[in-house]
Amino acid sequence: MKKMISKFVREQKRYSQNELRNIFELKSDEVDGFIKNLKAFGVLKSVKNNSEQKELSNLIDEDIEISEIESENDAYLYVFTYVGVITVGTRIIKCYPKYLIKADKPLDEMKQVLKVLTKYGSKEQIVNLYNGNGDNKSFNILAVILFLINDYYEYGVYNNTEDIIEINGEGEILWDKTINDSFALISNNRPYYMELYTEKTVDDEYDFFKRLHECILTNCSKQLAKSELLDLFDIPPIELSEENIGDFGDRDYVLYRLQSELNIQFNTRKQILIKTLYAYVAHERTLEDTYGISMYGTNSFNLVWEKVCAEVFSNKLNTPIGQLDLPVELGEGYKSNIRLIDIIEKPLWVGFDDESSIFKKNAKDTLTPDLISVFRNKETTQFIIFDAKYYNIQLEKGKELRNYPGIGDVTKQYLYQLAYKKFIDDYKIDTVKNCFLMPTQGRDIVKKGIVKMQILSNLGLQDIQIRLLPAKMMYEKYLARKIINIGILEL
Known part of the structure; x- marks a missing residue:
């Protein structure tokens, strides 16, 4: 099992290359890739290493230096320009706001900030699946996981219904079927039916998509727990299924079923959910994958x-x-x-x-x-x-x-x-x-x-x-x- 390294950093604080290496327990040959990945996604900037920069807490455009050669370079300091959570393989970066000066591990404050970020972005109905272009490397698995979990706590598990016909049930009476298929007793020229056919609508507990949704939600919860993010996002664990995605068939078959369901689904919330489940299955990513970056937060x-x-x-x-x-x-x-x-x-x-x-x-x-x-x-x-x-x-x-x-x-x-x-x-x-x-x-x-x-x-x-x-x-x-x-x- 891969070791997850979860650390707090402060937005706009200046870090040297050695500090980043020590904080995130990076090997010498990992530092360059770590820095370049973060810079590529716009969450880390480099500035000149001088006394003036060390005193500043606000970064302005003219401060930013672009450097191609980062290795063993003490001429630059590195600044996180992000508030939120970033995952880089097995490393979890928790970027807290710059005004929290008197705290190194502001867990309670960060929990509140993340709730504010969630509310701030709640009006946006489109999931930010990608950090830029649409390749697998930039697939934003953290945003997908949080969307799925927040959607579940707001709307519940995906469900399809089926209509069941009963005799003398509590649902709506099907008069045509009752008249055609049952016997009537005649009294005073009026028919009386001893058996009434009724219909009720129930959730299909064995529905393919309901079970798949429960499986993925459980998987998402386990990933957040392993990454020590459940507590940070103040999310209760979800344990709905003991199945694995492989139990539903190979990936192409699962994607085919999801696409078929999307074609006949007209409920907007369900359409968004199906698309997100499709993206989750299609990319086969986990938070601890060693490539790519996932983010939840803002540069602004x-x-x-x-x-x-x-x-x-x-x-x-x-x-x-x-x-x-x-x-x-x-x-x-x-x-x-x-x-x-x-x-x-x-x-x-x-x-x-x-x-x-x-x-x-x-x-x-x-x-x-x-x-x-x-x-x-x-x-x-x-x-x-x-x-x-x-x-x-x-x-x-x-x-x-x-x-x-x-x-x-x-x-x-x-x-x-x-x-x-x-x-x-x-x-x-x-x-x-x-x-x-x-x-x-x-x-x-x-x-x-x-x-x-x-x-x-x-x-x-x-x-x-x-x-x-x-x-x-x-x-x-x-x-x-x-x-x-x-x-x-x-x-």
Whole structure:
């Protein structure tokens, strides 16, 4: 039995080649292949090995170095740009978010993060079977296993039904068959039937596809258990079958049966399930295979953080203004069905033709805030412009400012207020607040400070406040679909 090596690494942390070799117990001749595989799938980047890089927690494009020769090369450090789980043969890489600085093995935090990732991607109905092209090497077995297990806990085992005819059963009476096939007693010129034919629909317990589904689910559960991933994904073990896939026939026969079932199945959920079972059987892969990579997670955890903040703070950006709790009624020039996002002006392009006349074209895109909240506190109304920023900011007395949003992020936040100035004035909104929201490992909300540009503050625009939010609390609310009272931010 192959030894499974399961290790935690932190997103955006810099690792030397020797550190990777020691962490994952790699032999000297395995290091190059390990690094190149991870880089090929975009989950590992290389940067210059210098003191400046070691201090950073955020990776930017210009930091990335491409190096063909990795062996015994101390000129580079390696950075995981992924949050989630990666399997590389017998090695399990658990990449936790970069804000978890004070933990080397954050099991509980990682369990919660994976639940957030599952909910974040739950609206996507297509299984990510492949990491890029469709060859066997890039087949994403981990994504398939997790899809099958999550589908089972939501919908149960695949089932086909059969209709059974009974005598004097509890199902629907088949009058045509009863009249034609049974004897009637006549009393007062009325027929009375002592035996009624009835029909009921039952699950076929011996159905080929039900048994195959149970077999594959059991197999998937065993693979996760062997890889020490059942606990990480907080999944109960599944023991539904003692059969092996080989008991159902050779692979071509099983695939033929699955394809035949797909051709007559019109239920969307069952179609997706059959396709996934087909892919599982067709590729004959296990998590511990020595080739290929499987992944479950994201290279863009910043988008996950934005989604969490938007839901927890009740984003009103796409809410019709007629549904907002405003101090005064809607005035002229505002229709109740337009949204806050629609109010922001789009750039107007003016062109000159050959006859010295002009023509105008509106751009399709414009400024788009992450989220906006309209908060009523007694008699006061606040218009709050939030921007969810996935940064580990270093804003400490006696230390250099590091890992902070760039000038473009700061200026856009001021521009958002300018974009809504007329709306805010027209509806007599009392105060406007600007705020960056950043995750923290701590338990309390931290008033971290402000960022300002005097030339824009002189225009009457609000300085941008910075709040560090406990990620654990935010995820709990997000998973429970609960809203946080914005008053606790004390803006």
